[in-house]
Amino acid sequence: MVTPAKDAASPDATLKSLFAQIPTAVTIVTVGTGGERYGATVGSVGALSLDPPLLMFAMKEDSTLLRRLDVGSPIGFNLLAARQHDIARRFSTPGIDRFGLTHWCEENDLPRIDDALVWIAARVRDWVRLGDHMLVTAEVKHAEIEAGAPLVYWRREFRSLAEYEMVGSDSR
Secondary structure: OOOOOOOOOOHHHHHHHHHOOOOEEOEEEEEEEOOEEEEEEEOOOEEEEOOOOEEEEEEEOOOOOHHHOOOOOEEEEEEOEOOOHHHHHHOOOOOOOOOOOOOEEEEOOEEEEOOOOEEEEEEEEEEEEEOOEEEEEEEEEEEEEOOOOEEEEEOOEEEEHHHOOOOOOOOO
16 A cells, blocks of 8 residues: 655645645647647536536636636636656746647637547536635537547656456447
């Protein structure tokens, strides 16, 4: 059994170690406003509702991307494929031209990352401040799915689910 490192000087270290045990799909969230494009790597995207079709995601409240959103704003979700870890790193690195180094196109007035496993065009429905993050809900307007394994982030590393043996059946 692995236990988080105990650091009396930083109780956050234990919490970060705990959170690192929760695997998350890696998604690039994108917006385009006034000819400008913004995108960020987000590991907290999840399904919320089928009726209406809603997604949720969370980002630090001081995020540049969040400052570009209002209720009704278009927003894109690019769930990355296992081989796209370089794109995930790029969109989590501040101070670089993220789109200049990435193959992408514009779809539904949003930046869409080429070869992403899932593409979703949505509109911001609402948000709420929780701790130091904003939880945003978005209504799905269009979605496309490609075959393949997703990129996941687990134990502070990018991984592919294809690396792991299937332990059950998803044909319920």
